[in-house]
Amino acid sequence: AQSVTQPDIHITVSEGASLELRCNYSYGATPYLFWYVQSPGQGLQLLLKYFSGDTLVQGIKGFEAEFKRSQSSFNLRKPSVHWSDAAEYFCAVVFPETGNQFYFGTGTSLTVIP
């Protein structure tokens, strides 16, 4: 069965430090991959997506993510975190061979320390 795992429920980083949020998926088919950010009481904003091609994708707000097929991973990174990055981050996966349903990870809550 398809599933998405975000191993880190909560991460705390200092402002200016680097960040990596992990995302793993299970299923054999080729996935489409997304990262969304959600501020408290708000909807989801798309940070970046990967469909094919270059496995390192750039997104908004200085975020990037790298698709590693061998590890079934799509980790989100940012070289220098800003206080405004504090939010909930969701990884989502679509397996187009099986339909257009999004499978969401459980989310990672990011706290940024001044």
Place this chain on the structure above:
Amino acid sequence: GAVVSQHPSWVICKSGTSVKIECRSLDFQATTMFWYRQFPKQSLMLMATSNEGSKATYEQGVEKDKFLINHASLTLSTLTVTSAHPEDSSFYICSVGLAGRYEQYFGPGTRLTVT
């Protein structure tokens, strides 16, 4: 991407009443809309897929008679929570799917509190 709005952004209703939540695609025609539910500190749970002009497809465990979905036009889908109970209190988010593309754009969500 698509711009999606939801109305209201928050609503409080009494137990036993019904409440309607609107989801609008503001800048393009959406043949498919999705409705999600999100509990505090949890991920999104897909409730149903709404297709314009046809009946919604509900996920397993979602009561279709309780959560009525109507996708009457290419820009509007509504979710009506009937005979609401406190356990229906949650954050409801809709999204719009782009035809032929595996992307979804999300509305800002509606906070429902049932007292």
